[in-house]
Amino acid sequence: MNTLKIQHVKDCFEHGDHSLGLRRLIDCVMDTNDLKIQQSLLDLIDAYESSNEIDPSNLDALIQKLIQYQYPENTASHASLLEVKDLAKQYQSSQFKISPISFTLKYGEVVGLVGENGNGKTSLLRLLCKDLEQDGGSIKYAAEQNSKSLFELRSRLIYIPQRVPRWYGSLMDNLHFTLSSYGITGEENLMRAELIIARLGLRPFKNHTWNSISSGYRTRFELAKSLLRKPELMLLDEPLSNLDIISQQTILQDLKYMSESTSHPFGLVLSSQQLYEVEKISDLVIFLRQGEAQYQYKNQDLQEGQELIFEMEIEESRDAITKAFESIGISQIQFNGGVYVIHFKAGSNTNEIFTTISEKKLNVNYLRNITQSSRRFFIQ
Amino acid sequence: MIKKINQYLLLNHPLLWNIKIVQVLIFALICHSFFFLIGYNSVYGLSVFKEWEYSGLEHFQTFLFGGLLLVLGLIVWLIYYLRHNAFKSFYPVTKTRLRKEFLLVFFVFILNLPIFHTYLYARHLKLLKISAHLNPEEDAKIVNLAAAFIPTSSNKYDSQNCYDSMQARGEREKNMPPPPPDYCDINSSEPVSIEEVTAAVAPNEEITTLSSSYSEYLYGNYYQKAIENVEYKNDANDYHFIVKRWLKNKERDSIKACLQAYFKTMDKYHARHKVDIDTLVAWCFIDEKNTVYHEVTSYYGGLKEFEYAQLGYMEGEFDAINSAINHVNSLKTEGFFSATQTIIYLYIALGLSILLILFRFTRLKPWISAIIGTGVWSIIFGLLTFAFDEDIQYVFILFVFLCLFLSIQFIRSKHNKLFSALWLHWFSFGFLGFFPLLMYNIYRATGEINKCINHVWVTVRPAYPIHDWIDSNWASIGLINWSIGILVTLFLIIPLCYRWQANPSE
Incomplete structure (x- = not known):
């Protein structure tokens, strides 16, 4: 596993992807508990930030150290982290309820929650972090085995709400406080805080306060703080909402990568409106409508007789589209004012659709196959 | 650094x-x-003792x-x-x-x-x-002796105000006759047996009032009066012998020397005076008909130096010198730190700490609600006390236990977080009153019982030993209660807060 990761780091640097290479390198180094290796990495980062170049000899030396490092064997990585069975919640103050939901999450896996606003995503996350009491079903945590009390269990379930709670003092002080509260003291405390802020691109803001950084960096800070807490289960409510488009793509990939940590893997449940970004990293996507769940598993096979569904932004009219795809056969076509969602009859295939677009010279600006995407659940 | x-x-x-x-x-x-x-x-400087207040x-x-x-x-x-x-x-x-x-x-x-x-x-x-360098006991002797020759208001000569030694004062008070029993209303008395009456009242006992006894100790009686029949052998009466001898033998020089020493003492304590000693000595022998003709004005301060110099009559800070000697004496004999003050600080610190950790370990909403609620409960208890006299304290004790029971029950069953926190807060605010109230009730229940028999209050049951122990150990009870407060906070309130925090919000 680590050999693969280290090879990936080497590849990144060889191909000139220094930024990605550094991020992955930090992940590998953070998996170690070796302060000397961590210090070497920080020196490397300092040099990179000052000259914008990586010293190959220092990099090679560091990679060699990583190759020689004996990573601890983590036996928990394949175990089930969370088993949710028929979980239900009925709010007394309103008619809204979450109908029975069941799923399993292992270490290193990601569950994405999608759905329109007010359909139960936040409620489900709060149920999972024990902030809400369920009315039915069960939640079984792997962390329960090592927890003497409910408080101890909750301290292992890290929930970041959509609206990040305000913090006071400098960013760095907060990280040091978090680490020392978790018993990580002295040099190790300093080192880990430095590494995590480097990992999440917060170095220039280390002495900044809440008021002097943007909401996107506040979210990054919250993630940094949560990652330092060695979570077993991370529950993120709309973590992408304050991030720019580039960060949205990278942060989720990074989180997925970090959840597969060698020394400390964790599970991730996150809600988001960025459907396709979430789908990319999720092992399971749960779509919630009025509290009822529909499930989309990763690499789920196409079922026999299932229609092909395409999302298409096209300049032609509805009639022209219907006529163009007449030979393939359209069972349903919907237009939301921006894009068409076209259901092709069962038995059709993707190649036929592309060929038709090409032959009929249709002016397509955007095209996506959503047959195996939870995007299709949004269609009324 | x-x-x-x-x-x-x-x-x-x-x-x-x-x-x-x-x-x-x-x-x-x-x-x-x-x-x-x-x-x-x-x-x-030493003048501070004249108006020194703690x-x-x-x-x-x-x-x-x-x-x-x-x-x-x-x-x-x-x-x-x-x-x-x-x-x-x-x-x-x-x-x-x-x-x-x-x-x-x-x-x-x-x-x-x-x-x-x-x-x-x-x-x-x-x-x-x-x-x-001051010796208040020695200074007090000079003042006591001289006081007999300075005719200020006669009530200044009350024996309670003189500075003879504590031992002498104790002796005097020991020799006082016991206070007479309080008279009571026969209509409110309960019927008692004749044995109780006999046991309580000795036959033909003479009833003397305290006031009549005290009148014998007025220094005013000795001013310009022949002193006879002094029987008590203590410091105060030593003065009486001396005063009697000087007055009887017309020892003007002795009186003058005494007064000179007195005003020198006043100077030492920065007490002001404007007295002509020769005139004062002369006054002592003007009349022998036991009448006080002349008075020296007691100086109360506030007069400017100019006015002071212009006044023709004699005056002095006689109260101030007494006060100063008293203060110096208490300064030298009493320690600075008192148990009561220490306990007050301990309680204030404990109360504030409980208030703060409840805010810190729970939430603002139940905290504020509990404080407002405490005000409402206080008004309710106040009104109930007004209506039902002291018996309402049992309701308070019951309420504290109810709060404890409900807070434990609500927190264990993960009941509504606001209400569970409210009960916990009210218990935390009220539990410190429980132990003192318990002690107070034991104190009341074990005290002596008096009954009104033939218009006289009679003791029908003496106090239990615990009654006297409580009476003389209120400071220790306060300290015990404070210790209980610390233990209850550490081992009951904090674990409940810990459990409360983990409970789901809804």
Whole structure:
């Protein structure tokens, strides 16, 4: 596993992807508990930030150290982290309820929650972090085995709400406080805080306060703080909402990568409106409508007789589209004012659709196959 | 240096860093030093003893300044202390850590609250220093002897106001006849047996009033009067013998020497006087018909030097000299620290600590609601007390137990978080009253029982030993109750807060 990761780091640097290479390198180094290796990495980062170049000899030396490092064997990585069975919640103050939901999450896996606003995503996350009491079903945590009390269990379930709670003092002080509260003291405390802020691109803001950084960096800070807490289960409510488009793509990939940590893997449940970004990293996507769940598993096979569904932004009219795809056969076509969602009859295939677009010279600006995407659940 | 220490604490001892222990210690050191210096330098000379009061209005400005400084310091400290809360953030906090935090909060309060006391202590030390050469007992003897020859208002000569030794005073009081029994209303008396009456009232007992006994001790009776039939052998009567001898033998020189010593003592204590000693000596022998013709005006201060010089009559700060000697005597004989004051500080610190940790370990909404609710409960209990006399205290004890029961029940069953916190807060606010009330009730139940028999109150059952023990140990009871308060907070309130925090919101 680590050999693969280290090879990936080497590849990144060889191909000139220094930024990605550094991020992955930090992940590998953070998996170690070796302060000397961590210090070497920080020196490397300092040099990179000052000259914008990586010293190959220092990099090679560091990679060699990583190759020689004996990573601890983590036996928990394949175990089930969370088993949710028929979980239900009925709010007394309103008619809204979450109908029975069941799923399993292992270490290193990601569950994405999608759905329109007010359909139960936040409620489900709060149920999972024990902030809400369920009315039915069960939640079984792997962390329960090592927890003497409910408080101890909750301290292992890290929930970041959509609206990040305000913090006071400098960013760095907060990280040091978090680490020392978790018993990580002295040099190790300093080192880990430095590494995590480097990992999440917060170095220039280390002495900044809440008021002097943007909401996107506040979210990054919250993630940094949560990652330092060695979570077993991370529950993120709309973590992408304050991030720019580039960060949205990278942060989720990074989180997925970090959840597969060698020394400390964790599970991730996150809600988001960025459907396709979430789908990319999720092992399971749960779509919630009025509290009822529909499930989309990763690499789920196409079922026999299932229609092909395409999302298409096209300049032609509805009639022209219907006529163009007449030979393939359209069972349903919907237009939301921006894009068409076209259901092709069962038995059709993707190649036929592309060929038709090409032959009929249709002016397509955007095209996506959503047959195996939870995007299709949004269609009324 | 401070930054380095704070950085070390941040990296290694987050609780101490969070509570801002370095800043707190520095603040306490500065405040206590500052108030010590103010207190030490507020005493300039012996004249301070004339109007010296321990906590009188003369210190009000200092007290107000100290109070404002404390409030300001407390607000600033709270701003920084409340910034980070590992417990509410669900960091891996143990109950032991919460207990440590509570004890640290208590330490912060107990360290900073007595800054005004530091001011008073500094004054005390300075007063001891400047009065080291004074001997109040010797000075009191001079004043006592001279007082017989200075005809101010006759009530100044009451034996209770004279400065003979404590031993002599004790002897005198021991020889006093017992106070007469209180007269009572026959209509309110309960029927009693004849045996009870016989046991209570000795036949043909003479009833004397205290006032008639005290009249024999008035110095005024000896002024310009032949002293006869003095039987008591104590210091006070030694004076009487001397006064009698000087007056009978017309020993003018002795009286003059005595008065000279008296006014010299007044000078020592910076007590002002304008008295012609020869005239005063002459007055002692003007009349032998037991009548006080002349009075020397007691000087109460406020007169300007100019006016003072212009006045034709004799006057002096006679009250002031008495007061000064008394103060010097108590300064030298009584210690500075008293159990009552210590207990008061301990209770204030404990109360504030409980209030703060409840805010810290629960939430603002139940905290505010509980404080408002406590006000409402107080009004209800007040009205009930007014309506049903003292028996309402049992309702209060019941209420405290009810709050405890409901808070445990609600928290265990993960019931509504607001209500469970409210019960917990009300228990925390009220439990300190439980033990003193219990003691008070035992005290009342074990006291002597009197009944009105033939218009006289008679003791039908003497007090139990525990009654007397409680009566003489209220300070110890206060200290025990405070210890119970600490233990209940550490081992009941904090674990309940810990469990409450983990419970789901809804």
